[in-house]
Amino acid sequence: NAGVTQTPKFQVLKTGQSMTLQCAQDMNHNSMYWYRQDPGMGLRLIYYSASEGTTDKGEVPNGYNVSRLNKREFSLRLESAAPSQTSVYFCASKGWDIPATNEKLFFGSGTQLSVL
Amino acid sequence: DQQVKQNSPSLSVQEGRISILNCDYTNSMFDYFLWYKKYPAEGPTFLISISSIKDKNEDGRFTVFLNKSAKHLSLHIVPSQPGDSAVYFCAASAMRGGSNYKLTFGKGTLLTVNP
16 A cells, blocks of 8 residues: 655756646555645645545645646645755645544655755 | 744653653644654554543643643653653644644654663
């Protein structure tokens, strides 16, 4: 069972370039999330999608766009990359049918992005 | 404003001893709390959680304590093992958000268990 799969694992961009981070989950989860992790900053929510067809901003959405392509896939796009977007990006998912006492997110293994 | 705070960036303990990781929160709407563990080059994995209706939850070597009046929770690992060496994130949610459920994370604490 693959769980949450992110591609690519590593990427180097030049300032101003664009790219899309891909995420797919095979757990039939409704909700999907994009977080970034920076040294000393923990995990910060960029965007999330409560269900197919909906997306909402998180704590740090500026400079990013997202697409919930279908129930399985949630992509994160950087239109014009900046050095401040150098980070590790994590995709996560959650199912609504998990009992209320066991709400937890399942994370992918991350994408290490460097913007020069 | 940081809503979930882990004030200790790192903690070092000896194998077999107790590890205590602390977390404070400021948002009184938070009613569900989780601990995640993260190894280098991997995604965070769920460790243990607690609802605000409880003050303790235990799972094997891991116990989470919640003090709502102090807005404080702690994770106890007994006995600590070298394989427990990782970054531990405290996270919180306001479950009343329903389908808009999302987690707010602390900055993490790097635990090192020395053999």
